[in-house]
Amino acid sequence: MANTFSQRLKDFIKNDLWIVILDILAVNLSYLLALYIRFFVNGEFRVSVGYYVDYFWRIAPVYTVLAIAAFALFKLYGGMWRYAGLNDMNRIITANLVTVVLQVAASIGVLALLPESQASRMPFSYYVIGAVIQFIFVVLIRFSHKILLAEKTKIASRKVETVPVLVVGSNELGRKIVHHLEDNTVFRAVAIVGKDSGRMMDGVPVISTDEIEKTVSEKGIKAVFIAEKELTKEQRDQIRHAAKDIEINDFTGYMSNQTGFIVNNKTTGKIAKKAATYGTKTCQNSQIEELCMAA
Numbered sequence: 001m002a003n004t005f006s007q008r009l010k011d012f013i014k015n016d017l018w019i020v021i022l023d024i025l026a027v028n029l030s031y032l033l034a035l036y037i038r039f040f041v042n043g044e045f046r047v048s049v050g051y052y053v054d055y056f057w058r059i060a061p062v063y064t065v066l067a068i069a070a071f072a073l074f075k076l077y078g079g080m081w082r083y084a085g086l087n088d089m090n091r092i093i094t095a096n097l098v099t100v101v102l103q104v105a106a107s108i109g110v111l112a113l114l115p116e117s118q119a120s121r122m123p124f125s126y127y128v129i130g131a132v133i134q135f136i137f138v139v140l141i142r143f144s145h146k147i148l149l150a151e152k153t154k155i156a157s158r159k160v161e162t163v164p165v166l167v168v169g170s171n172e173l174g175r176k177i178v179h180h181l182e183d184n185t186v187f188r189a190v191a192i193v194g195k196d197s198g199r200m201m202d203g204v205p206v207i208s209t210d211e212i213e214k215t216v217s218e219k220g221i222k223a224v225f226i227a228e229k230e231l232t233k234e235q236r237d238q239i240r241h242a243a244k245d246i247e248i249n250d251f252t253g254y255m256s257n258q259t260g261f262i263v264n265n266k267t268t269g270k271i272a273k274k275a276a277t278y279g280t281k282t283c284q285n286s287q288i289e290e291l292c293m294a295a
Helices: 002-015 017-039 051-073 086-113 124-157 172-184 209-219 233-242 265-278 286-294
Strands: 163-168 187-193 204-207 223-226 247-250 255-257 260-262
Touching: 002 017, 017 051, 017 124, 051 086, 086 124, 163 172, 163 209, 172 187, 187 209, 187 223, 204 209, 209 233, 223 233
Parallel strands: 163 187, 163 223, 187 204, 223 247
Antiparallel strands: 255 260
16 A cells, blocks of 8 residues: 555656646736736836735635645546647636636635735736636646647658548548548648538638549549548549549548547558558557558
């Protein structure tokens, strides 16, 4: 049991202590900035309300303990933040809403205990501005690593020769397939066929079926990936005619869920073999990596 506690303590110090320290700075700096933003007029802080600064330092220790406890309650520690996603963001939002209530309660309680207090609470704008700044800080602390890794991957991918492809389907499945191809293969979607033609999806232009033939010719499309389950026979025939002499892969065998894809092995095998043909970058997905090695 002692070994288990010792190991947990080591893991906490290694992985989460720096996040706790940053959170302590964030929850206090955010409301201190809010106070100065509220009363900073004509290039200086209003001396007449300087007592609010003193109140802030009285409130800070109490609020710090409550905020860190709330973050721990909503599991904002112990996470693998390089894989942070929507569920993590939802917890951050909820935790920050709770800390706003705790900040109001802590300030009213502390000021009520101060006999020399000239106010029953801090200014309303102090709570609003502080909450917004704190939320931004907390999100940056947890998502900055993922953002930096994503940018690093994009920079590295620009140095690798890619294969232009067309994705049919401007829906959630189409979006996931665009990301899946970009993250795990040398294929890059240069256009998406869908109902929202003229718009963009994740930076990729959406075109109509009438524009397929022109896009194939101009962009040098090497393959087409279908991600629209409700295509009629006529629409499929139109796509085949427009993309003649180009291999068409049906990705509707992929079924999306909260964790990603349930993969159609036959389709994934095709991706791996094509990647081997065109030359791959370093595979990031373990399943695709095995297929790349086998291809």
